[in-house]
Amino acid sequence: MKVAFFDTKSYDTPAFEKLGKEKNITFKFYETKLNEDTTALAKGCEAVCVFVNDTVNAAVIDRLSALGVKTLALRCAGYNNVDIQYAKDKLRVVSVPAYSPYAVAEHAMALLLTSIxxxxxxxxxxxxxxxxxxxxTGFDLHGKTVGVVGTGKIGCIFINICRGFGMNVIAYDKFPAKDSGIEYVELDELFSRSDIxxxxxxxTDETYHMIDENSVDxxxxxxxIINTSRGALIDAEALLEGIKARKIGAACLDVYEEEADVFFQDFSGHIIADDTLARLISMPNVIVTSHQAFLTEEALANIAETTVNNILACHNGEDCPNELHI
Structure with a gap:
C-alpha cells in the first residue's frame, strides 16, 4: 500500500518509515502542503496523510477521490482544515485524537513560567x-486564578499541573467533565475572574475568535493569555490592541491564526510579510513558539503508531475508532 505524506518535516520520517517497513506500507514523503495544486502527487496512492496546515476542501476531496484515494489520515487532533461533511461517502477521514496530551499541557505551563x-x-x-x-521581576503562580477553556484530556492535565502550583482553577466547557471536581463558570465570569x-x-464556529474586541473589555x-490549541480562537488584532492598551499583561502563543504561511519554515534571513505577527513578536511581553507544543519523542511515536493503525483499519475495511463523522 502506498501513502502520500504531505507537509513532511525531518522529525516526521523516522517513526513513519520504521512502521511502514513493519506494516508493508510505502510512504511517499513530500515537503509541499496538500492543496488544489498538489493533489496529483497522490496518484497511485490509496491514502494521504496530512497535517494542520494542509488544505482539504471540497475541490481537493474531489480530486483525491478521482485519483482513487480512499483514506485521508490526519496526523493531528484538530480537523478544522478539512471539509468533513463534504468528504462523507467520498473519503474515510481519520485523526489522532490523543497522541500525548502531556506534551501540550506541559508546553503551555513552560510558556507561562518563561513569561512570568x-x-x-x-x-x-x-x-x-x-x-x-x-x-x-515576576509574580507567584501560587494563589492565582487560572481560567481553563476546554476540559478535554489536555485541559484536564493542564488543570492538574496548575493545582500542583497551588493555583485556583475555574473552567468553561460546553460539555463539562462529570465528577471532575472542576468549578465550571460561564465564559464572561471566567474572563473577569482569571489572572491567567x-x-x-x-x-469550531462557536469558538472562533473567543478573544475579540468585545471580550477583551x-x-x-x-x-x-495562553493559546496552545488553534490560532483562530483569538483575534490577533484584538489581542494586539489589548496588549497596547495594557489590558492584557502578557501573551504566550504556540499557534497563530495566519500561521500556515509562516510556521514550520525558516525566515531568519527574510522580512515577515505578516505585520500583525511581526508586531506581536516585537512586544516584550509576548512569547511565540511555532506550533511545537506537540513535539516530544513520545508524541511523535504515538502519532505515527495511531496514524498507521488508522490507515490499516480503513484499508482492511474495518471500523476505526478514530474515524471522523459529521
Whole structure:
C-alpha cells in the first residue's frame, strides 16, 4: 500500500518509515502542503496523510477521490482544515485524537513560567555577561486564578499541573467533565475572574475568535493569555490592541491564526510579510513558539503508531475508532 505524506518535516520520517517497513506500507514523503495544486502527487496512492496546515476542501476531496484515494489520515487532533461533511461517502477521514496530551499541557505551563519569570530575557542577558536583575521581576503562580477553556484530556492535565502550583482553577466547557471536581463558570465570569487564561478547546464556529474586541473589555486587567490549541480562537488584532492598551499583561502563543504561511519554515534571513505577527513578536511581553507544543519523542511515536493503525483499519475495511463523522 502506498501513502502520500504531505507537509513532511525531518522529525516526521523516522517513526513513519520504521512502521511502514513493519506494516508493508510505502510512504511517499513530500515537503509541499496538500492543496488544489498538489493533489496529483497522490496518484497511485490509496491514502494521504496530512497535517494542520494542509488544505482539504471540497475541490481537493474531489480530486483525491478521482485519483482513487480512499483514506485521508490526519496526523493531528484538530480537523478544522478539512471539509468533513463534504468528504462523507467520498473519503474515510481519520485523526489522532490523543497522541500525548502531556506534551501540550506541559508546553503551555513552560510558556507561562518563561513569561512570568522572564526566563527568556534572563537567558539572553547572561549570554552577554549581563547579570543585572532590573526588569526581571515576576509574580507567584501560587494563589492565582487560572481560567481553563476546554476540559478535554489536555485541559484536564493542564488543570492538574496548575493545582500542583497551588493555583485556583475555574473552567468553561460546553460539555463539562462529570465528577471532575472542576468549578465550571460561564465564559464572561471566567474572563473577569482569571489572572491567567489558557485555551485547550477545538476550533469550531462557536469558538472562533473567543478573544475579540468585545471580550477583551471583559478581561481582568493584566491577564496572561495562553493559546496552545488553534490560532483562530483569538483575534490577533484584538489581542494586539489589548496588549497596547495594557489590558492584557502578557501573551504566550504556540499557534497563530495566519500561521500556515509562516510556521514550520525558516525566515531568519527574510522580512515577515505578516505585520500583525511581526508586531506581536516585537512586544516584550509576548512569547511565540511555532506550533511545537506537540513535539516530544513520545508524541511523535504515538502519532505515527495511531496514524498507521488508522490507515490499516480503513484499508482492511474495518471500523476505526478514530474515524471522523459529521
Amino acid at each position: 519569570r522572564r526566563v527568556h530575557k534572563a537567558y539572553i542577558r547572561t549570554r552577554d555577561h549581563n547579570f543585572s536583575l532590573n526588569g526581571l 487564561i489558557s485555551f485547550h478547546c477545538p476550533l 471583559k478581561l481582568k486587567k493584566g491577564v496572561v
